[in-house]
Amino acid sequence: MSHLETRQLQYFVVLAEELHFSRAAKRLCISQPPLSIAIKQLESTLDAQLFERNSRGVRLTHAGQHLLLQARDILERTRRAAMDTRAVAHGMAGSLRLGFVGSSMYRGLPQALELMRAQYPDVRVDLHELNSIDQIAALQSGKIDLGLMHTIAPPVGLIAQALVSEPFVACIPAGHPLAGEAKIAIAQLANERLILFSEAVSPDYFRVIRNMCQKAGFDPELRHEVRHWLSVLSLVGAGQGVSIVPACLQRAGMQGLAFKAIAEKTPSSVLQAMWQPLPAHPLIPILLGHLQAVVKKQLRATV
Structure with missing residues (x-):
């Protein structure tokens, strides 16, 4: 036997809690021999003694104590996976x-999450703030189901959908000499x-x-390079x-800043969704639908 079986881990955890073969077998609704066989198979698979047996009873070895923590975690994750799968399939x-x-926080994500919570109160969304490159790695390794990131070409095996396209604006201190201008040319920076x-x-x-x-005719003097908007x-x-920032950051509400339209035509700042197409997570289109609805509402409000 070269792999762990869920049944063996279940038997092991119950025996570790009872420390008595007869009581553990009764709790598992089986006879004692199958329990003993399962534990021996598990010890053989792991090449480790998990229990010490003597006339006074049973107790965990150091290896058994270590496995108990891991086994409980594995069984809980297995239980949650099964529960989530059934729930998604049926409701x-x-x-x-x-x-x-x-920047997603200023492009409708909080409102979309609230709409989703109101519509499906049993849905849990686990949030992971990551830069675009780290999100792609997390998608490829299966650590996240959906990514909201800046414009980047999707690698093979992922699909992308643009959600928001908006201009860049100049961001300057409120007391800056250019703060009174309606528009700023990039060359002025x-x-x-x-x-x-x-x-x-x-x-x-x-x-x-x-x-x-x-x-615009110059190489920028980079004063600071940071990780968050x-x-x-x-x-x-x-x-x-x-700085030059996506227009959505005007919604951040920070004091002491002036945001100015850029006079010349510039590339757009694009927020896109990216995910694994197969198997497609059934909650992805629901969240994206709410996000698109919020974005459209925000755009209408700024027109």
């Missing part, structure tokens, strides 16, 4: 592991210190914004530089 319940970039995402964290955003600056806004508000 839209279960769980969805969602990866997201920080040539002598400013630019606060930007780390290239390692978000190579797409880094490249797009740097290309905007180079097209709120950090960008905080540093700009503290007078540490300026």
